[in-house]
Amino acid sequence: MEVVSFRIPRELKKEMKKIDINWSEEVRKFIEEKVKEYKRKKALEEIDAMLANLPKAEKGTARKYVREDRDSN
Secondary structure (H helix, E strand, O other), rough: OOOOOOOOOOOHHHHOOOOOOOHHHHHHHHHHHHHHHHHHHHHHHHHHHHHHHHOOOOOHHHHHHHHHHHHHH
8 A cells, every 4th residue: 555645733743642533544535435436537537528420310200210110010
């Protein structure tokens, strides 16, 4: 595992010591969630970009395909 450090105000550190929480684990979970959130957002942006490049379908195309499928049964 890697070590990451950051600075916080002294008063905040004092308040943190009063609370029985594993701060390292809490920060690790928070960072993991933020990374997942970023990856999901990035993937959605890429999907949106790909969809934007697709040719537009004529109005009524979906209705036409549904009707064809229903009629084929």
